[in-house]
Amino acid sequence: MATLGIDQDFLRDYAELEPAVQKRVQEVFRKFSEATHAGVHLEKVHNARDPRLQTVRITQFWRGVVLAPDSGDSYTLLKVLPHDAAYSWIQRRRVSVNAATGRIELRDVASIEETLPQLERLGEHDNRRLFDAVNDADLRRLGVDGETLTFARALTDLIQLEASQSFLPPQQYDALIGLALGMSPDEVWAQLAGDLQEQGYDTEDIDAAVTRSPERVVLVHGPDELMAVFADPFALWRIYLHPAQRRVAYGSFGGSAKVGGAPGTGKTVVALHRAAHLAEQGGRVLLTTFTSTLASSLEDSLRLLTSDPEVLDRIDVRHVDQIAYQVVAGQHGRLTILRPAEERATWKRIIKRLGLPFTEGFLAAEWRDVVLGRGVADADAYLAAKRSGRGRALGHLQKAQVWHAVSAFSEELTERNVWTYESMCAEAARLLADAEDKPYDHVIVDEAQDLHPVRWRLLRAAVAEGRDDLFIAGDTHQRIYGNTVSLRGLGIKVAGRSFRLTVNYRTTAEILGWSLNLLSGVRVDDMDEGLEKLSGCRSDVHGSPPTAIGHPTRQRELDQLAEKIGAWISSGVSPEEIGVAARSNKLVDEAVGALDRAGVAAASLARKTPDGAVRAGTMHRMKGLEFRCVAVIGVGVHQIPATGAVTPEEEDKAAHTADLERERCLLFVAATRAREALYVSWHGEPSPFLRPVLT
Numbered sequence: 001m002a003t004l005g006i007d008q009d010f011l012r013d014y015a016e017l018e019p020a021v022q023k024r025v026q027e028v029f030r031k032f033s034e035a036t037h038a039g040v041h042l043e044k045v046h047n048a049r050d051p052r053l054q055t056v057r058i059t060q061f062w063r064g065v066v067l068a069p070d071s072g073d074s075y076t077l078l079k080v081l082p083h084d085a086a087y088s089w090i091q092r093r094r095v096s097v098n099a100a101t102g103r104i105e106l107r108d109v110a111s112i113e114e115t116l117p118q119l120e121r122l123g124e125h126d127n128r129r130l131f132d133a134v135n136d137a138d139l140r141r142l143g144v145d146g147e148t149l150t151f152a153r154a155l156t157d158l159i160q161l162e163a164s165q166s167f168l169p170p171q172q173y174d175a176l177i178g179l180a181l182g183m184s185p186d187e188v189w190a191q192l193a194g195d196l197q198e199q200g201y202d203t204e205d206i207d208a209a210v211t212r213s214p215e216r217v218v219l220v221h222g223p224d225e226l227m228a229v230f231a232d233p234f235a236l237w238r239i240y241l242h243p244a245q246r247r248v249a250y251g252s253f254g255g256s257a258k259v260g261g262a263p264g265t266g267k268t269v270v271a272l273h274r275a276a277h278l279a280e281q282g283g284r285v286l287l288t289t290f291t292s293t294l295a296s297s298l299e300d301s302l303r304l305l306t307s308d309p310e311v312l313d314r315i316d317v318r319h320v321d322q323i324a325y326q327v328v329a330g331q332h333g334r335l336t337i338l339r340p341a342e343e344r345a346t347w348k349r350i351i352k353r354l355g356l357p358f359t360e361g362f363l364a365a366e367w368r369d370v371v372l373g374r375g376v377a378d379a380d381a382y383l384a385a386k387r388s389g390r391g392r393a394l395g396h397l398q399k400a401q402v403w404h405a406v407s408a409f410s411e412e413l414t415e416r417n418v419w420t421y422e423s424m425c426a427e428a429a430r431l432l433a434d435a436e437d438k439p440y441d442h443v444i445v446d447e448a449q450d451l452h453p454v455r456w457r458l459l460r461a462a463v464a465e466g467r468d469d470l471f472i473a474g475d476t477h478q479r480i481y482g483n484t485v486s487l488r489g490l491g492i493k494v495a496g497r498s499f500r501l502t503v504n505y506r507t508t509a510e511i512l513g514w515s516l517n518l519l520s521g522v523r524v525d526d527m528d529e530g531l532e533k534l535s536g537c538r539s540d541v542h543g544s545p546p547t548a549i550g551h552p553t554r555q556r557e558l559d560q561l562a563e564k565i566g567a568w569i570s571s572g573v574s575p576e577e578i579g580v581a582a583r584s585n586k587l588v589d590e591a592v593g594a595l596d597r598a599g600v601a602a603a604s605l606a607r608k609t610p611d612g613a614v615r616a617g618t619m620h621r622m623k624g625l626e627f628r629c630v631a632v633i634g635v636g637v638h639q640i641p642a643t644g645a646v647t648p649e650e651e652d653k654a655a656h657t658a659d660l661e662r663e664r665c666l667l668f669v670a671a672t673r674a675r676e677a678l679y680v681s682w683h684g685e686p687s688p689f690l691r692p693v694l695t
C-alpha cells in the first residue's frame with residue numbers, strides 16, 4: 001500500500017512559496033497521493049551520501065527533495081528548494097533511525113565532519129567537557145549514536161552545542177540539550193516521550209521509522225488529505241506535535257491528568273488536540289477556560305484543527321462561569337449577578353450594622369476563599385476549617401464574628417435573589433454533584449492555574465470519576481488571580497499522570513531567558529502540593545535581546561512607545577501583530593491616545609479591535625494571547641507592583657507576600673506574550689521586579 005509522508009520542513013518551505021509555485025507543488029504531489037507516481041520522475045543526485053534522498057522537478061527553478069524507499073512504495077517529502085540548493089542539501093545529509101525511539105532522523109553529516117576537528121582544537125587546552133557528568137551508557141540509552149557521541153564528547157560548553165543544533169540529528173540534540181540544561185537522564189527520557197522496545201528497533205527499516213514519527217512526518221492517504229495539510233501551512237501545530245505533546249494529547253489515562261510547562265510550550269495546543277481526539281472517539285467534551293476571551297480564542301483554534309461537524313458538535317467550548325450560569329439558571333430561573341461595587345457595599349453595610357472590626361476586603365476574601373473555597377456549610381465547620389493562605393490568624397471570638405457576617409451576607413443574597421460568580425459556581429457544583437447523569441464524559445481545562453476552588457468543584461462534579469475524566473493544562477508561574485489550590489484536596493488525583501513540556505514554540509530564546517530571569521528565586525506550587533519546576537525549558541529560535549529602558553517623564557515614555565511601534569510597522573510588522581501591555585486600564589487608554597496622536601491606529605482589547613490596529617490591553621487581558629512584537633509599558637517603581645493590589649504587610653503578611661508574587665507573575669505573563677521582539681519601558685525609577693534583568 002503506497003503512503004505519502006510530508007515532513008514539517010517541507011510544509012514550512014511550502015508556506016513561503018509564491019502561490020503559483022505552491023500550485024505546481026500541489027499538482028506534482030497530487031500524483032503521489034493518488035499513488036500514480038509511476039509517472040513522476042525522481043532523480044538521483046551525484047555524490048549523495050544517502051542514495052535514498054532524491055529530487056523531483058517542480059518548476060525549472062524549484063526542486064522537491066524526497067526520501068524514496070529502497071524498495072516498496074512509501075515516499076516522504078522533505079524540502080522544497082531552488083535547484084542548486086536542493087542538490088547541495090542532499091549531498092551533505094544522511095537519514096537514519098534513532099535506536100532508542102525508533103523515529104526517523106536527518107543529520108548534516110558534512111557539517112558534523114567539518115566542525116569536529118575545530119572543536120577538538122578548541123578543547124585542547126581545556127580539560128573539562130560539557131558532558132563529563134554523563135556516562136556513555138546514559139547517552140546511548142537516550143538514543144545518542146556513535147557519531148553524535150564522539151561529537152558530544154568534544155563539546156566544552158552550551159554555546160557550542162546550541163550552535164550545532166542545525167546539523168545534529170534533532171532527537172539526539174533534544175537529549176543533549178536537556179542534559180546540558182540540567183535535566184536528569186530520566187527527565188530527558190520523559191521529554192523524548194520515547195517508547196523503549198525490549199528487542200530494540202530495526203535501524204534499517206526507514207518505512208517503519210517514518211510511521212513512528214508523527215512529530216515530523218504526517219502520512220496522507222489520498223488527495224483530500226494532502227489538500228487539508230496544505231490548507232493552512234503556517235499552523236504547523238495542527239499537524240506536528242512534539243513527542244512530549246503528542247503523548248499527553250493522545251494518551252489514555254486511568255483518571256485525571258495534568259500538563260504543565262513554561263509559557264509558549266504548547267499547553268493550549270495539547271488541550272485542543274486532546275479535545276478533538278476525545279470527541280472523535282465519541283465522547284462529549286467540555287473544553288473550558290478562565291475567561292470568555294480565552295474561550296473564544298479556543299473556539300477559533302479548534303475550528304482550524306477540525307472541520308468535522310460531528311466532532312465539533314460534541315465539544316462544548318465555554319468558560320467556567322457560563323456553564324455555572326446554565327446549570328443554576330436551569331434550576332432557579334434567570335440569575336442576577338451582583339456587581340463588584342454592589343458586593344463591596346453589601347459587606348460594608350453588614351460591617352456597620354454588626355459593628356465588626358474587619359474591612360470589607362477581608363470579609364469578602366474570607367467568604368470566598370475559606371467558606372466557599374473549602375465548602376464550609378455551618379459555624380462548626382467554619383471554626384474547624386483550615387485557613388492556610390489567609391495570613392491573619394483569627395481567635396475563636398473573631399471567627400464567630402466572621403461567621404455572623406458571612407451568614408448575614410449569604411442571607412441577603414438569598415433574600416434579594418442575587419448571586420456572586422462564586423456563589424453561583426458553588427450552587428452549580430452542588431447541583432451537578434447531585435446529578436446522576438453528568439453532562440460530559442471528558443472535561444479539559446486550559447489556563448487552569450487561575451481557577452478558584454469553587455470552579456474546580458464545579459468541574460469535578462461535571463464529569464463522572466474515571467478514565468480520562470479531567471485534563472488540566474496550566475502553568476502556575478502564570479497565576480495572576482491568586483487562587484492557590486490543592487487538586488488532591490479537591491478530589492482531583494493527578495499523581496503519576498502529571499507531565500511537563502519544555503520546548504517553547506512561541507518566544508525567542510533571548511525573550512524567554514530574560515523573562516525567566518524575572519522569576520529568579522520565586523518558588524511556585526504545582527497545584528498538587530509540590531513545587532513547579534522550570535528546568536530544561538528552552539526555545540530553539542534566536543532573535544534580538546529585549547530592550548528595557550527608562551524615561552524621564554511619562555510623556556516621554558509614551559512618545560518613545562509611539563516611535564518604537566512606528567519602527568516595527570515600518571519594518572513590515574502588521575499593526576495587529578503588535579501588543580501593548582500596561583498594568584492599568586488608565587495607562588492602556590493613554591497609550592492608545594498617544595499612538596492615535598502619532599498617527600498609529602490602536603485599539604483597546606477591552607473593546608472590539610478593528611483590523612489594522614495595534615492591540616493594547618492590561619497585563620491581565622494579555623493572558624493566553626501572543627503577538628510578534630510586544631511593548632510592556634509603565635514598569636516603574638510606583639506602578640508595578642500596583643499599590644492598590646498589594647495587601648499591606650501589617651494587615652496580613654501572607655497575603656502581602658502572595659500579592660507581590662502575583663504582581664511579579666503578571667509582569668512575566670505580559671513579557672512572554674512576545675514572539676520576536678520585546679520592549680519594556682518605565683519612567684522614573686524602574687520596578688523592583690526588573691532588578692534581576694537590569695543588573
Ligand SMILES: Nc1ncnc2c1ncn2[C@@H]1O[C@H](COP(=O)(O)OP(=O)(O)OP(=O)(O)O)[C@@H](O)[C@H]1O
Pocket residue numbers: 236237240241242245261262263264265266267268269270475478504505506623624625626672
Ligand atoms: N508542535 C507545535 N508546532 C508548531 N507550533 C507550535 C507547536 N506547539 C505550540 N506551537 C505554537 O506555540 C505557540 C504557543 O502555544 P500555546 O499557546 O499552546 O502555548 P501555551 O503553553 O499554552 O502558552 P501560555 O502558557 O503562554 O498560554 C502558539 O503559537 C502555537 O501555535
